[in-house]
Amino acid sequence: xxxxxxxxxxxxxxxxxxxxxxxxxxxxxxxxxxxxxxxxxxxxxxxxxxxxxxxxxxxxxxxxxxxxxxxxxxxxxxxxxxxxxxxxxxxxxxxxxxxxxxxxxxxxxxxxxxxxxxxxxxxxxxxxxxxxxxxxxxxxxxxxxxxxxxxxxxxxxxxxxxxxxxxxxxxxxxxxxxxxxxxxxxxxxxxxxxxxxxxxxxxxxxxxxxxxxxxxxxxxxxxxxxxxxxxxxxxxxxxxxxxxxxxxxxxxxxxxxxxxxxxxxxxxxxxxxxxxxxxxxxxxxxxxxxxxxxxxxxxxxxxxxxxxxxxxxxxxxxxxxxxxxxxxxxxxxxxxxxxxxxxxxxxxxxxxxxxxxxxxxxxxxxxxxxxxxxxxxxxxxxxxxxxxxxxxxxxxxxxxxxxxxxxxxxxxxxxxxxxxx
Amino acid sequence: xxxxxxxxxxxxxxxxxxxxxxxxxxxxxxxxxxxxxxxxxxxxxxxxxxxxxxxxxxxxxxxxxxxxxxxxxxxxxxxxxxxxxxxxxxxxxxxxxxxxxxxxxxx
Amino acid sequence: xxxxxxxxxxxxxxxxxxxxxxxxxxxxxxxxxxxxxxxxxxxxxxxxxxxxxxxxxxxxxxxxxxxxxxxxxxxxxxxxxxxxxxxxxxxxxxxxxxxxxxxxxxxxxxxxxxxxxxxxxxxxxxxxxxxxxxxxxxxxxxxxxxxxxxx
Numbered sequence: 001x002x003x004x005x006x007x008x009x010x011x012x013x014x015x016x017x018x019x020x021x022x023x024x025x026x027x028x029x030x031x032x033x034x035x036x037x038x039x040x041x042x043x044x045x046x047x048x049x050x051x052x053x054x055x056x057x058x059x060x061x062x063x064x065x066x067x068x069x070x071x072x073x074x075x076x077x078x079x080x081x082x083x084x085x086x087x088x089x090x091x092x093x094x095x096x097x098x099x100x101x102x103x104x105x106x107x108x109x110x111x112x113x114x115x116x117x118x119x120x121x122x123x124x125x126x127x128x129x130x131x132x133x134x135x136x137x138x139x140x141x142x143x144x145x146x147x148x149x150x151x152x153x154x155x156x157x158x159x160x161x162x163x164x165x166x167x168x169x170x171x172x173x174x175x176x177x178x179x180x181x182x183x184x185x186x187x188x189x190x191x192x193x194x195x196x197x198x199x200x201x202x203x204x205x206x207x208x209x210x211x212x213x214x215x216x217x218x219x220x221x222x223x224x225x226x227x228x229x230x231x232x233x234x235x236x237x238x239x240x241x242x243x244x245x246x247x248x249x250x251x252x253x254x255x256x257x258x259x260x261x262x263x264x265x266x267x268x269x270x271x272x273x274x275x276x277x278x279x280x281x282x283x284x285x286x287x288x289x290x291x292x293x294x295x296x297x298x299x300x301x302x303x304x305x306x307x308x309x310x311x312x313x314x315x316x317x318x319x320x321x322x323x324x325x326x327x328x329x330x331x332x333x334x335x336x337x338x339x340x341x342x343x344x345x346x347x348x349x350x351x352x353x354x355x356x357x358x359x360x361x362x363x364x365x366x367x368x369x370x371x372x373x374x375x376x377x378x379x380x381x382x383x384x385x386x387x388x389x390x391x392x393x394x395x396x397x398x399x400x401x402x403x404x405x406x407x408x409x410x411x412x413x414x415x416x417x418x419x420x421x
Numbered sequence: 422x423x424x425x426x427x428x429x430x431x432x433x434x435x436x437x438x439x440x441x442x443x444x445x446x447x448x449x450x451x452x453x454x455x456x457x458x459x460x461x462x463x464x465x466x467x468x469x470x471x472x473x474x475x476x477x478x479x480x481x482x483x484x485x486x487x488x489x490x491x492x493x494x495x496x497x498x499x500x501x502x503x504x505x506x507x508x509x510x511x512x513x514x515x516x517x518x519x520x521x522x523x524x525x526x527x528x
Numbered sequence: 529x530x531x532x533x534x535x536x537x538x539x540x541x542x543x544x545x546x547x548x549x550x551x552x553x554x555x556x557x558x559x560x561x562x563x564x565x566x567x568x569x570x571x572x573x574x575x576x577x578x579x580x581x582x583x584x585x586x587x588x589x590x591x592x593x594x595x596x597x598x599x600x601x602x603x604x605x606x607x608x609x610x611x612x613x614x615x616x617x618x619x620x621x622x623x624x625x626x627x628x629x630x631x632x633x634x635x636x637x638x639x640x641x642x643x644x645x646x647x648x649x650x651x652x653x654x655x656x657x658x659x660x661x662x663x664x665x666x667x668x669x670x671x672x673x674x675x676x677x678x679x
Contacts, residue, residue, distance in 0.1 A: 053458060054458070118649075119588075119671065119673055188671070190587055190588055190671055191671075196588070199588075199590070208427050208445070209427045209429050209443045209444075209445045209494065212445070212447070212492045215424040215447060218424065218425070219424070348673060349588060349590075349671070349673025349674075350590075350673065367590070367591060367593055367594045368590075368591035368593045368594075369593075370449075370491050370492070370593070421590040421591050439636035439637050440636075452645065454622060475634060478632070478634060479630075479632050479634070480631075480632055480634045480635055481629070481630070481631055481632070481635050481640070482629070482630040483627050483628070483629050483630075483640065483642070484627060484628040484629075484630070485627050486623060486625040486626055486627060487623060487645070488618055488621055488623065488624075488625065488626040488627075488644050488645050488646075489626065489627060489642060489643070489644060489645070490593060490594040490595070490642075490643040490644055490645050491593075491594070493642065493643075494641070494642055494643045495640070495641070495642050496598075496639075496640070496641035496642070497629075497631075497635060497637075497639065497640050497641075498635055498636045498637035498639060499634060499635060499636055500605070500633070500634055500635070500636030500637075
């Protein structure tokens with residue numbers, strides 16, 4: 001009946017008839033127990049999963065990912081520092097601004113003249129006068145080395161114990177901190193994160209001239225009618241997508257019992273296409289992204305409303321919530337650090353948003369990369385940025401996380417494709 | 422499955438009206454500054470000229486450098502005194518010319 | 529002396545293609561010098577008068593890859609007196625030239641908008657030429673942010 005997941009001959013026709021009936025209205029609801037065809041055998045993304053070319057190539061397997069626990073435990077005690085710390089304050093200032101060493105202190109802290117006070121962030125306290133704060137050298141050293149010994153819930157990465165800086169580096173930075181005794185002198189008010197106005201997205205993301213992402217809609221409309229090698233297209237069964245899919249995407253992602261995981265739109269497209277037309281639209285390919293944009297575009301204006309009441313959905317959301325709290329990567333951060341504890345602050349020149357409002361515009365055109373990104377690629381990039389190994393896009397953990405994120409965006413209306421940095 | 426140029430231009434206008442025209446062309450606008458993963462420079466390939474004519478007369482032209490962002494967007498105005506046809510041309514470094522036309526009724 | 533960081537390379541090259549690292553202030557002044565030369569060539573050596581030209585740009589560009597720019601010249605567009613050309617240069621880009629717009633009286637309004645690439649925080653300078661041979665100019669500073677967190 002099936003050959004490698006692709007239906008042939010009479011099986012295909014039987015399926016075709018069944019699906020056409022399914023899509024047909026009142027009769028369909030009586031028969032709605034018939035399952036949507038999905039390829040359940042293959043993977044939905046490239047295997048083995050290879051990190052994108054141009055992304056940092058670090059191997060972070062020593063640290064937690066969303067799929068694996070590996071991070072060594074935090075030290076229990078601060079390190080004893082005997083005698084005053086001497087270091088090169090000038091070198092310390094350079095290290096504080098060095099973005100190649102994990103983001104640099106200025107991503108989160110204003111630090112007087114470091115980095116020319118050029119658009120520092122305010123995720124964390126302004127350290128411009130810490131030299132007057134009466135802090136012991138040992139405290140300063142350990143806060144940089146591994147702040148968890150003072151605050152187990154800290155957002156501060158463990159710069160020493162996770163190998164970003166050696167003891168001499170930290171001594172130099174402590175020496176620099178001890179020189180900080182007056183407020184930063186900003187060249188413009190925009191450099192001062194306390195005075196910088198939060199960004200407001202004013203672009204009309206659905207204007208095809210404003211948003212190159214809208215070309216994905218055109219592309220999807222062509223793909224919709226494109227006949228596969230076995231002579232079928234989406235259009236064969238779904239000849240009126242504007243009506244049929246007017247709200248569908250707003251109900252995704254959803255638990256799929258046949259795969260024992262949460263399925264997002266992108267993975268659904270891969271598996272459904274494979275099982276019907278035979279089209280090979282792996283996740284994060286251009287074709288898949290176009291279809292994912294289009295299926296949401298058709299449901300634009302519909303409030304997000306995902307199943308949160310079934311037992312499976314509840315369990316998935318609970319797992320997603322836990323995953324969002326897990327510290328991952330060499331930088332030892334959780335989703336809830338940036339998008340919870342320190343949301344609505346500046347990390348350098350970028351505003352950290354809350355989870356609500358972070359989902360309704362995906363997939364989005366990214367102006368910095370000239371590409372459409374779906375939510376799974378967004379997850380992957382966040383992880384790589386905090387120096388954690390990413391998972392393949394169809395990882396079940398990402399499904400749980402996406403359902404949790406969708407549940408936090410309930411009621412917000414889809415507006416896809418988005419346009420963002 | 423090539424992406425089409427986008428044009429935003431009114432279909433009708435009054436005589437003497439100054440209308441706004443917006444254009445967007447899909448194009449990578451390879452600046453010539455980038456290097457591939459082996460360190461070799463990626464050759465420059467941009468749209469270096471955009472021109473708009475109305476009924477054969479020049480209205481607006483842009484000579485563009487690699488600093489124009491990918492998917493070049495150009496917005497400008499035109500004063501219409503009569504009905505006719507706007508013709509838009511985009512010229513690639515390699516000589517390829519992409520054209521588009523839009524008619525307007527002026528009363 | 530700040531070196532051209534990987535962040536700057538990312539902006540110039542997207543997708544991780546790297547630029548060679550060179551001394552920062554040498555590059556900055558070379559770009560500004562070339563920008564001035566391009567303006568000089570455009571005006572034939574004349575000094576452009578500050579005014580009439582307004583430049584619309586975000587104060588902070590979310591990235592350097594696509595920054596919306598609008599230049600408007602408060603000057604007539606009649607057959608015997610119109611803005612014939614607008615030069616735009618970026619004084620901090622490796623190649624400062626951005627665009628030259630040519631207008632006829634049929635343009636009706638001396639305005640042009642586009643989206644530009646900026647390698648770093650810098651000034652955008654616009655110079656307008658009229659059919660009568662006058663030159664007007666203005667400039668605006670744009671702060672270009674390059675990423676937020678480590679990546």
